[in-house]
Amino acid sequence: MRMSYGRMFSDRLDGHHGLPRERLDQLAQRFPEVQSEIRRRRAGGEYGFYDLVDQGSTVTQITEFAEGLGQAFDHVLVLGIGGSALGARTLLEALRPRGWNELDDEAREFYPRLTVLDNVDPDTVASALQRIDPRRVLVNVVSKSGGTAETMAQYLVVRAWLEETLGDAAYRHLVFTTDAESGALRRIATDEGIPTLAIPAKVGGRFSVLSPVGLLPAALVGIDPTALLEGAERAVKRAESDDLLSNPSALYAALLWAADHDLGARIHVVMPYADRLRWFTEWFRQLWAESLGKRLDRAGRDVWTGPTPLGAVGATDQHSQIQLFMEGPFDKVVSFLVVERSEADVPIPALPGIPSELDYLSGHTLGQLLAAECRATQAALAEAGRMSLAIHLPELSPVVVGELLMFYQLATGYAGVWYGVNPFDQPGVELGKKLTFGAMGRAGYEPVRDDAIPPGDEV
Amino acid sequence: MRMSYGRMFSDRLDGHHGLPRERLDQLAQRFPEVQSEIRRRRAGGEYGFYDLVDQGSTVTQITEFAEGLGQAFDHVLVLGIGGSALGARTLLEALRPRGWNELDDEAREFYPRLTVLDNVDPDTVASALQRIDPRRVLVNVVSKSGGTAETMAQYLVVRAWLEETLGDAAYRHLVFTTDAESGALRRIATDEGIPTLAIPAKVGGRFSVLSPVGLLPAALVGIDPTALLEGAERAVKRAESDDLLSNPSALYAALLWAADHDLGARIHVVMPYADRLRWFTEWFRQLWAESLGKRLDRAGRDVWTGPTPLGAVGATDQHSQIQLFMEGPFDKVVSFLVVERSEADVPIPALPGIPSELDYLSGHTLGQLLAAECRATQAALAEAGRMSLAIHLPELSPVVVGELLMFYQLATGYAGVWYGVNPFDQPGVELGKKLTFGAMGRAGYEPVRDDAIPPGDEV
Numbered sequence: 001m002r003m004s005y006g007r008m009f010s011d012r013l014d015g016h017h018g019l020p021r022e023r024l025d026q027l028a029q030r031f032p033e034v035q036s037e038i039r040r041r042r043a044g045g046e047y048g049f050y051d052l053v054d055q056g057s058t059v060t061q062i063t064e065f066a067e068g069l070g071q072a073f074d075h076v077l078v079l080g081i082g083g084s085a086l087g088a089r090t091l092l093e094a095l096r097p098r099g100w101n102e103l104d105d106e107a108r109e110f111y112p113r114l115t116v117l118d119n120v121d122p123d124t125v126a127s128a129l130q131r132i133d134p135r136r137v138l139v140n141v142v143s144k145s146g147g148t149a150e151t152m153a154q155y156l157v158v159r160a161w162l163e164e165t166l167g168d169a170a171y172r173h174l175v176f177t178t179d180a181e182s183g184a185l186r187r188i189a190t191d192e193g194i195p196t197l198a199i200p201a202k203v204g205g206r207f208s209v210l211s212p213v214g215l216l217p218a219a220l221v222g223i224d225p226t227a228l229l230e231g232a233e234r235a236v237k238r239a240e241s242d243d244l245l246s247n248p249s250a251l252y253a254a255l256l257w258a259a260d261h262d263l264g265a266r267i268h269v270v271m272p273y274a275d276r277l278r279w280f281t282e283w284f285r286q287l288w289a290e291s292l293g294k295r296l297d298r299a300g301r302d303v304w305t306g307p308t309p310l311g312a313v314g315a316t317d318q319h320s321q322i323q324l325f326m327e328g329p330f331d332k333v334v335s336f337l338v339v340e341r342s343e344a345d346v347p348i349p350a351l352p353g354i355p356s357e358l359d360y361l362s363g364h365t366l367g368q369l370l371a372a373e374c375r376a377t378q379a380a381l382a383e384a385g386r387m388s389l390a391i392h393l394p395e396l397s398p399v400v401v402g403e404l405l406m407f408y409q410l411a412t413g414y415a416g417v418w419y420g421v422n423p424f425d426q427p428g429v430e431l432g433k434k435l436t437f438g439a440m441g442r443a444g445y446e447p448v449r450d451d452a453i454p455p456g457d458e459v
Numbered sequence: 460m461r462m463s464y465g466r467m468f469s470d471r472l473d474g475h476h477g478l479p480r481e482r483l484d485q486l487a488q489r490f491p492e493v494q495s496e497i498r499r500r501r502a503g504g505e506y507g508f509y510d511l512v513d514q515g516s517t518v519t520q521i522t523e524f525a526e527g528l529g530q531a532f533d534h535v536l537v538l539g540i541g542g543s544a545l546g547a548r549t550l551l552e553a554l555r556p557r558g559w560n561e562l563d564d565e566a567r568e569f570y571p572r573l574t575v576l577d578n579v580d581p582d583t584v585a586s587a588l589q590r591i592d593p594r595r596v597l598v599n600v601v602s603k604s605g606g607t608a609e610t611m612a613q614y615l616v617v618r619a620w621l622e623e624t625l626g627d628a629a630y631r632h633l634v635f636t637t638d639a640e641s642g643a644l645r646r647i648a649t650d651e652g653i654p655t656l657a658i659p660a661k662v663g664g665r666f667s668v669l670s671p672v673g674l675l676p677a678a679l680v681g682i683d684p685t686a687l688l689e690g691a692e693r694a695v696k697r698a699e700s701d702d703l704l705s706n707p708s709a710l711y712a713a714l715l716w717a718a719d720h721d722l723g724a725r726i727h728v729v730m731p732y733a734d735r736l737r738w739f740t741e742w743f744r745q746l747w748a749e750s751l752g753k754r755l756d757r758a759g760r761d762v763w764t765g766p767t768p769l770g771a772v773g774a775t776d777q778h779s780q781i782q783l784f785m786e787g788p789f790d791k792v793v794s795f796l797v798v799e800r801s802e803a804d805v806p807i808p809a810l811p812g813i814p815s816e817l818d819y820l821s822g823h824t825l826g827q828l829l830a831a832e833c834r835a836t837q838a839a840l841a842e843a844g845r846m847s848l849a850i851h852l853p854e855l856s857p858v859v860v861g862e863l864l865m866f867y868q869l870a871t872g873y874a875g876v877w878y879g880v881n882p883f884d885q886p887g888v889e890l891g892k893k894l895t896f897g898a899m900g901r902a903g904y905e906p907v908r909d910d911a912i913p914p915g916d917e918v
Contacts, residue, residue, distance in 0.1 A: 006916045034513065048735070082778025098586035101573075102560050107590065115558075119775045120832075122805040122825040127557035131566070150774055153807050153820050153828055160808040184814040248918045266788065267726070267767055273821035275580040286779035293783025306724055306787035310769065315609055316578045318891060319541025319664070320745035324752025325886035328765035329725065346581040348612050349619040353650065355643040360901035361612050366581040369612055369899065373579075376894030383890065410486040428785030431842065432777060435835030440828065457465045459707045 001235075001403050005389040007382045008255050008333070016330075017330055017385035019258055024245075027254045032416045034254075046424060048202025049409050052210045053233040059225050060151040061197065062212060065175070070112075072305070073138040073173075076104075076220045077128070080142035080152040082175075082286060083116035083205030087214030088142075090283040094276045095223045111222040112138070122148045125157060132164040138220070139428050141176050142213055144199045144374040146183020149436065155185075176211050204424055206287050207412075209405055224398050231402025239410045249407045252335075252389070253414035256307065259333045259387055266307045269325065272337035273314035273374040276396055280337075281311025284408055285316045291412045291423035298420055305419055308415035312357075315373040322377060326384045334381060334388040337404075338374055341395045342367050387450070460694075460862050462707045466841045467792070476789055476844035477625075478717055480867060483704075486713045488767070490703040493876045495711075503881060507661025508868050511669045512692040518684050520656065521671060524634070525678035528654070529571075532597040532632075533564075533612070535679050537575045538613040539601035539672075542664030543636075545576035546673030547601075549742040553735045553860050554682045556802075557720055570681040571597070577631050579609045589787055593624040593632070600635050601672055603658045605642020608895065614644075620737040665746050666871075683857050690861025698869045701796075706865045709795075712873035715766065718846055718904050720791045723865070725766045728784065731796035732773035732833040735855055739796075740770025743867055750871045750882035757879055764878055774832040781836060785843050793840060793847040797833055801826050801856045842917060 010018035041047055072075075080086050092100060092114050101113045115128055139158055143151040162170035168235040171192045178185040180198035189196045197212035208214065210232050215225040244254060259265040270284050293306030312321045314336070325332055348369070350362035361369070380390050391407075393400050416423030437445035469477035500506055529535075537547050540848035551559060551573050560572045574587055598617055602610040621629035630651045637644040639657035640857030648655045667673065669691050674684040702707040705711060718724040729743050771780045773795070784791055807828070809821035820828070840847050850866075852859050875882030878896040 002917055004917045020897075044477055083773060085775075086779070098583050099560075099590060101558075104590075119734055120731075120770070120825045120828050122801045122803055122829070124557050124734045124805040125805050125825055131558060131561055147816060149563055149828065149832075150778075152817050153825060156807050156813070156817070156820060157825065159810055184817055187814055188812070198829055226639060239617055245918060251918055266790075267798060273580075275578055275583045282779075289780050289783035289787075290778075293785075293787035295786035304786065304788055306783050308767075308769070308783065308787070308790070310767070311579070316540060317607075318888060320545075321748050321883045322742075322891060323887040324748035324767065325763050326752075326890070327754035327763065328748075328752035328767070329763055331725075331767070342581045344581055344585040346584050348615050351615055351618055353647070354615070355646055358611050358615070358643055358900050361608065361615060363581065364899060366579045366584055366612060366616065369608065369895075370558035370579050370581070372898035373608075373891070373895050376898055377891045379894055382893040384887070399894065422768075426782045428782040428843070429777060430837040431785070432781060432832070432836045435838055436828075436832050437819065439835055440819050440823060458461055458463045459710055 001248070001399065001407065002392050003250065003389060004392070005255060005288065006047050007378065008187045008259065013382050013387070014385035015062035015457050018387050019255070023258055024026065025330045027258060028244040031250065031254065032242050034250070034414060037417050038413060042411070045202060046205050047413055048200060049207035049210070049413075050236060050400075051200070052203065053229055053236050053406070055229065056212075058197070058212060059215070059229065062215050062219050062225055065216065070138065070220045074112045075132050075137045076112045076113070076217060077115045077132060077137050077139045078142060078217050079139065079151055079158060080116070083208050084142035084144070084148070084151065084213055086279070086283040086286055086439060087209030088114070088217035089116050090209065090279045090405075091214055091223055091228075091401070092219040092221055093279045094396055095218070095398055098275065100221070109222060112220060114217060114221050114271055117154055117425055120153055125154065129158070134162050137173060139174050140217060141174065141185060142178070143183070144179050144205060144208070146178045146185035149433070152184065175216070177216060203380065206290055207409055209283065210402065217220065220356070227398035228402035231399035232406035234399075234405035235403045238418065249410035250414045251409075255389065255413040256333055257415055260307050263330070264332050265333050265387060267310055267332040268307045269310040269312055269332055269334040270336055270337065271312040271317065272339070272395065273315055273370055274337065274339045274342070277337055278313050279312070281313070282406070285309040285311055285394060287408060287412050290426050292415055292419050292421060293428070294419075294421040295428065296421070298422060303420070305421065307434055308454045314377065314444060315370055318373060318377060325386060326381060328444060330385065334386065336374060336378060336388060336390040338390055338392045339396055340392060348447070417449075460853070460859065460866065461851050462711065462848060463851070464710065464714060466847045467718065467839065472846065473844035475892070477846050478714070478721065482717055482721070486717060487703040489516055490709065490713065491701050493709070494701050495872060496697070496876050497872060500573070504661060506872055507659060508666035508855035508872075509695060510659070510661065512688055512695050512865070514670075514688065516669060517656070520673050520683055521678050524654065525677065529597065529622060529679045532595055533571045534591050534596045535573045535676060536591060536596050536598045536617070537573070537601060537676050538610050539575070539596065540577050540607060540609045542555060542608065542667050543601035543607070543672055543744040544575045545738070545745055546668030546746070547573070547676035548575050548577075549668065549686075549738045549777065549864075550673055550677040550682055550860070552738045554677070554678055554857055555854055557734065558679050559680070560610045568681060571679060573680050576613055584613065588617070588620050593621050596632060598633050599676060600633065600644060601637070602642070602644055603638050603664060605637045605644035605669070606644075608892070609641065610872055611669060613623060634675070636675060659896060665749055666868055668742065669861065686857035690858035690863075691865035694862045694865035694869060708869035709873045711866075712870040712877060714848065715792055716874055716877035719766050722789070724790050724846060725793050726768040726791040727766045728771055728791055729792040729796065730771040730773055730776065730793055731798070732829055733796065733798045733801070733855065734772060734796075736796055737770070737772050739863075744768040744866060746871050749885050751874055751878050751880060752887070753878075753880040754887065755880070757881060760876070762879070764880065773836065774829055784840060789844065791845065793845065795815055795833060795837060795847060795849040796852060797849055798852045798855055845853055
């Protein structure tokens with residue numbers, strides 16, 4: 001992985017837009033402070049995700065489960081929402097062949113299909129349960145607290161569905177990923193002897209992809225957890241440097257923060273030129289939005305801050321979002337993710353009778369066309385005075401994807417310091433939860449009085 | 460369809476944020492001007508998408524094709540990018556059972572599977588061609604100009620792949636959707652006798668979902684084009700009113716523009732509480748971004764304007780984006796899409812031995828939980844002073860989805876007038892195209908000189 005960031009600066013854009021070059025020195029000078037704040041907070045128990053690179057016995061447990069009991073099933077059904085779902089989806093899409101669930105057993109190397117239920121939409125749940133065979137499914141229920149409303153509702157539905165076919169043997173089709181000690185899932189597991197994997201206490205949902213939350217589903221479909229963590233360790237090693245210019249994740253955070261703080265560029269776009277990273281952009285959106293979108297700063301003052309993350313996929317979104325990125329307000333930074341080698345490139349053939357204006361395509365490959373479009377779009381944005389940077393990935397392998405995921409987690413941790421907020425809480429979702437509990441009649445919660453703030457005018 | 464918009468106004472929020480109530484009168488007073496500009500432009504040949512509700516013979520042609528030749532295939536492969544792909548995906552997802560391609564023939568009522576290739580990513584293309592049987596596929600190539608680089612590259616690859624198995628019969632597996640007169644696809648079709656459907660001259664890619672671009676793939680998988688257009692006509696009828704308060708699409712545009720113009724709320728979120736509308740949010744993002752993100756106003760002055768569209772899906776994104784929407788900058792308006800009835804609701808059972816803190820879930824349904832979360836999130840955003848509105852859809856049927864799609868197209872047309880820009884061009888994508896052609900060695904284009912704006916600093 002390497003990062004090119006010259007196009008953040010006005011001297012590499014149109015001369016009018018972008019950060020002044022000297023800003024980089026100022027950021028680098030302030031960086032040791034940022035780094036020592038993180039060291040201090042790590043010592044105090046925050047930033048637990050750094051330690052995910054060292055999970056020796058957990059990885060053994062995951063691998064043994066996947067290679068043992070896991071082999072007995074041909075479908076894995078993950079129940080989870082938010083960080084409990086996004087990691088599994090991101091890993092499956094990035095690291096297994098496209099259209100995985102549509103492939104036959106041989107093309108999947110006899111690994112199971114994988115379905116993630118990340119919502120309580122009845123259409124989705126009913127349809128999934130209709131097409132999955134309960135006799136062949138392993139259900140992985142993922143909730144750190146063990147009390148997430150959506151996930152536990154799914155669990156009740158799926159458990160009853162399993163029992164309908166399997167009776168008392170239903171529990172053999174379950175594995176829980178949850179807190180080591182507390183919560184409803186932990187208690188059910190203990191009562192019934194259901195296998196579990198523990199989510200480390202200091203790792204929150206959106207930082208959990210490299211914990212058992214993401215690693216177990218990954219291992220079940222044949223992705224090597226050890227390789228993912230090896231990549232993650234690379235990213236952590238590079239984040240040890242106190243020199244901002246040698247510390248890519250820290251530099252990334254500093255530049256995006258400065259673009260927002262100095263220039264009002266508070267929309268942060270991540271744009272992979274690879275379909276396999278589409279779900280990665282959803283994973284990034286959760287990480288960046290929920291970690292940095294905060295009312296209060298660390299001193300408890302109202303700041304109502306936070307960049308808005310956006311996902312786009314090249315070349316597809318050149319026909320959708322690029323018009324706005326090129327000509328709209330100067331409020332964005334685009335991070336290109338460039339994969340330098342795809343698994344199978346596809347030659348564009350010459351065909352007899354094809355109109356001559358298409359000649360330029362033949363003899364190239366689809367990969368070359370995609371790469372040409374990516375370079376062209378970067379150059380065009382720069383000419384239009386738009387800030388961007390490029391993260392180059394040598395290939396989409398478990399090591400590289402592990403490095404990419406940890407890079408973004410580290411960058412989020414750094415950005416928390418620059419923005420002056422706590423990147424590990426999410427106080428803004430509490431009110432909605434309380435109102436939901438009230439509407440569902442949960443003991444101790446008031447019913448929602450929709451009338452208090454009526455939906456109002458209608459047409 | 461009905462729209463509740465009271466929560467755009469400060470008197471329904473926290474008293475500090477939102478539009479003042481009197482703003483609505485001002486907008487309504489100015490509206491007849493907006494309406495007459497649109498009438499004038501329609502008369503002059505712009506706003507061609509209004510006329511899509513009246514395509515009698517085209518619908519017959521589509522239906523005959525789908526019910527005749529179309530029946531011979533068990534997979535439809537759409538080649539297109541941008542508007543040529545998003546419409547088909549949006550319709551399939553919204554109106555056919557979830558996980559369509561994973562269902563067996565019976566569950567699909569013997570309609571074909573549908574794959575949309577909307578990129579030139581070689582991993583995606585190679586994988587699709589590996590799992591699709593060329594003897595059973597119908598390939599629908601969609602490009603209005605007939606010269607879109609990505610689509611024509613896909614076409615060359617797929618055509619050669621068809622010929623490998625089918626030889627001279629390959630042309631029988633093709634249908635083109637393109638301009639009535641000009642372009643490479645039209646010429647190939649004429650030379651070889653390939654069936655075609657014409658895209659009306661006045662309808663651009665992002666306004667084409669209700670033209671043959673979207674209707675043919677829809678009809679092939681069993682979605683009734685007539686019902687889609689019936690819904691669209693409802694939306695057009697309601698847009699005839701000169702009274703802003705009786706014209707929902709016009710009112711929607713006016714309110715979102717005012718939120719941006721007056722209050723800097725230029726991030727426009729569309730958040731359906733329905734998984735089946737996930738691709739709809741991608742369709743909306745293209746429509747809104749490419750139509751309104753413009754450097755020049757209608758008078759040719761630099762304005763660098765345009766809201767940034769964002770998609771989110773409830774309840775899933777309550778665990779991802781809502782923290783930022785609740786506590787971040789006051790720069791967003793959230794449009795909730797609420798589906799009032801799903802196809803199959805799912806009861807949440809009571810199970811013996813379940814921890815008592817989960818009791819509140821049992822006896823409800825997943826649909827009730829989803830609806831409670833949607834109402835709770837709307838109320839919580841309002842309490843936090845965040846503008847939102849809600850579009851209520853009675854169900855996800857072809858009529859309602861047709862109405863929704865046309866509603867958004869109409870709103871985009873109105874927003875073009877409020878923003879003062881041409882919503883039908885996309886001048887900002889030309890430079891990237893030229894640079895791509897140059898990089899691919901197309902005659903008449905200069906090679907990209909990456910050195911002119913070097914990618915710069917690296918780490």
